Amino acid sequence: MQKNNSKILILEKNESFKELLKLDLVYKGFHVNVASFENKDAISIINEFEPAIIILGSDFNYAKNFSKVLRTKDSKIWLFWLSENSQTKEKIEVLEAGADNCIDRKLPIDEIIAKLRTAFRRLNENSTNSVYQYYDLKMDLIKREVWRANNLIDLRTKEFELLKLFLQYPEEVLTHQFIFDRVWESTFLGDSNVIEVYVRYLRSKLGKPLFIKTKRGKGYILISEEAQIKRSKIEELETI
Numbered sequence: 001m002q003k004n005n006s007k008i009l010i011l012e013k014n015e016s017f018k019e020l021l022k023l024d025l026v027y028k029g030f031h032v033n034v035a036s037f038e039n040k041d042a043i044s045i046i047n048e049f050e051p052a053i054i055i056l057g058s059d060f061n062y063a064k065n066f067s068k069v070l071r072t073k074d075s076k077i078w079l080f081w082l083s084e085n086s087q088t089k090e091k092i093e094v095l096e097a098g099a100d101n102c103i104d105r106k107l108p109i110d111e112i113i114a115k116l117r118t119a120f121r122r123l124n125e126n127s128t129n130s131v132y133q134y135y136d137l138k139m140d141l142i143k144r145e146v147w148r149a150n151n152l153i154d155l156r157t158k159e160f161e162l163l164k165l166f167l168q169y170p171e172e173v174l175t176h177q178f179i180f181d182r183v184w185e186s187t188f189l190g191d192s193n194v195i196e197v198y199v200r201y202l203r204s205k206l207g208k209p210l211f212i213k214t215k216r217g218k219g220y221i222l223i224s225e226e227a228q229i230k231r232s233k234i235e236e237l238e239t240i
Helices: 015-027 042-049 060-073 088-097 109-126 157-168 176-184 193-206 225-239
Strands: 007-012 031-035 053-057 078-083 101-104 131-134 137-140 145-148 151-153 173-175 212-215 219-222
Touching: 007 015, 007 042, 015 031, 015 053, 015 109, 031 042, 042 060, 053 060, 053 109, 060 078, 060 088, 078 088, 078 109, 088 101, 088 193, 101 109, 131 157, 137 157, 157 176, 157 193, 157 219, 173 176, 176 193, 176 219, 193 212
Parallel strands: 007 031, 007 053, 053 078, 078 101
Antiparallel strands: 131 137, 137 145, 145 151, 173 219, 212 219
16 A cells, blocks of 8 residues: 555445445545445455555445455555444444444544544554554554564554554553544444453464553553553552
8 A cells, every 4th residue: 555545445335325425525635436345356446446445335244254355465454334223243343353443324424534534644644654662562653563572463453553552652541432532433332342352362462471451440551560560669659
């Protein structure tokens, strides 16, 4: 995917909705291409057009399967699922399969566009020469690579974004709501289960010693064993 890419690909079966959405997005200044998600050459279209964002308007099963296929081929494209009357469980499963956000197609177009602009800001942030490092954990935003102790770690898009948030606020407790707002840009999930799932993914991939700790009733914190021991001693002194 090219730097500063502003391309959006709409994969949608409903022709009238697809064209109306395209017109609105083009009017707002986006570079848009459209195709049917049933097109067998959808991946070829993606490879040729090289979108930064894909908007997928499909049912739950297709969205889940497409998310998995896309993530095996490209972890950098942001995928938005246009859902309709979907249950929370379905949204969580699509997110876990690799989608970056679930957007209710009944939302006003201005709200959908606002979410897309936020995604582009995140993509542009990642295109700058920026590296985060915490002890032996290193993240390169340009290459979209994560290393720990010289071992390259393969992360999916949402895992990458969640870890980036922890690295932006090391040794600070991040609440569930804060994580939802910054990573999923949504509060629709209704509980913290999806965060717990992704934290579990990260812990498994990052290995031991664990950096991401649970603060019961509060949220999560990225902190080393050394820093945690120092903090405990300080807290003990403050209570004396």
